[in-house]
Amino acid sequence: MKKLFILLTTLSLLFISTTFISANADGIKNLSKSAILLEAETGTVICKSNEKARLPIASMTKIMLLNLCFENIEQGNLSLDEDITVSKNASGMGGSQVFLEANSKYKAKDLIKSVIIASANDASVALAERLYGSETECVSVMNAKCVEWKLDNTLFSNCTGLPKPTQYSSAEDVAIMLKHLISHKDYFSYSNIWMDEIKHSGDRVTGLTNTNKLVKFYDGCDGGKTGYTSESGFCLAATAKRGGLRLISVVINSPDSKSRFNEVSNMFNYGFDNYTSKMVIDSSKPLEIDVKIGKSKNDKIEIKPINDVFVFSKRNEKEKITIDFNPIEKCAPVSKGEKVGELIVFRSGVEYKRVDVVTTCDVQVKTYFDYIKDIAKNWSL
Known part of the structure; x- marks a missing residue:
């Protein structure tokens, strides 16, 4: 031989050297009920507060749905250029929406873009039905993924985050979901877009503005997901990268929209000021x-x-x-x-x-x- x-x-x-914080960092005042900051590659926690608490997370639920979308794309089960016919059920979803027309066809990439940028419930259900036949079956797969990833404080009842008494997650689990999501190469093609549009039949157009304001106003932020219902309060999961260091931050149930963006920005600032990632x-x-x-x-x-x-x-x-x-x-x-x-x-x-x-x-x-x-x-x- x-x-x-x-x-x-x-x-x-x-x-x-590595000296990591296991509690809330000095100088960071969290008004939210639950918060966490971690380094994205290793998942190392930098600071946390009540991070395992089971709470409603509103549209941050869609982070798991998006994971399934990109997994199916990478496995060859879905194409970004595929035409998806929107059901009456999907088009009739309330809450955040892009006003999809029932029985009309939309590109998968436009539906995904609508979920990432505008948190569209109608696009979310249309994708769930395309991937698994029904939202109910999609939710089963979402919960199975929670078991696989050991997300012990998460249970889904729908794919949109609309209020359900049996639906909850935690800041820690949401951070892990976002960590998986940013590993998909196509995700960042949409997540840092500030404004865009989706075209319907005829000349009708729906404008899209990113609900995550940090992609425009925080240096290095290129992805994430907001959420709000009266039950969940104001929520935000976001990721930012400077140099070789990528961070993930999550807050759940902030008292107002401004607070969630300020809290995540402050945690990002703490992480970038005090930690580094060297190649x-x-x-x-x-x-x-x-x-x-x-x-x-x-x-x-x-x-x-x-x-x-x-x-x-x-x-x-x-x-x-x-x-x-x-x-x-x-x-x-x-x-x-x-x-x-x-x-x-x-x-x-x-x-x-x-x-x-x-x-x-x-x-x-x-x-x-x-x-x-x-x-x-x-x-x-």
């Missing part, structure tokens, strides 16, 4: 590594990690980060893009994260003529 041995010098650097592995930068393969014509190969790795930590405190390379045995030939090992990031000696490493070129088998060249080269020495 021709074995691949890749040698990589261990990298060492000083980096910021320690850059997937855009290939590494040239010495390699020994029994019958390979390559003395060195170029490899690269498949993902970036960031380390989230508190500012101004230091710890040691080391990165080791763990090679795996391979038989030549090795194809471009084939996994040849993994990089392992350690924080103060404790494993933090692993990322696969692949080749950027083919590793060819040494031919008879290559052996002749090697013999001639060695003889000349």
Whole structure:
């Protein structure tokens, strides 16, 4: 067997240590009944207040519906350009709506856009019926997803967030739902749009204005979901990114609309002022590594990690980060893009994260003529 041995010098650097808050941060005054701030990649909680309380969350319910929409798109079960016929049931939904016409067709992407930007109940039900045949079946899948994600303080009774006595969630669970949602690449194509429109049959147009005002007025905010009913109070789940650091913040039952935006902004400010996320592995930068393969014509190969790795930590405190390379045995030939090992990031000696490493070129088998060249080269020495 021709074995691949890749040698990589261990990298060492000083980096910021991690001292996370488990209670409400100093200087943050929450008027809401429940709140949380976390780092998006790892899910590390920075500050929280009554984060597990079961409360109505109004239209933040749609975060779970949107997760299902994007999952179905990625699985090939729904196309953004697909025409969806709106039922009379969907068009008749009350509350926030974009006034869809019964028996008319709309692109899936326009319905999704209407849910994300304008919190449209009619578009939500139209999507639920398209995906699962009925809103009831969609709700069953939403609740099954809660079990899968261990959202122990969430139960859905509809896909819109309209008031139901048996429907609730928590700031912690909503933050986890939003964390999943922002992992879908198509989500940000809609979430940071401030104003848009949806076209109906004829010349009728409905204007859309993002209910999440932070996408316009907070630097770095590019997504989230608002909610309001008299039962839930004013709610907001939002995400913002500056540099390599992405945060998620959720408040439930703020006393007024201005308060929810101020509370989330203040939590974001605290997070960005006191924490950082440093890139320690850059997937855009290939590494040239010495390699020994029994019958390979390559003395060195170029490899690269498949993902970036960031380390989230508190500012101004230091710890040691080391990165080791763990090679795996391979038989030549090795194809471009084939996994040849993994990089392992350690924080103060404790494993933090692993990322696969692949080749950027083919590793060819040494031919008879290559052996002749090697013999001639060695003889000349």
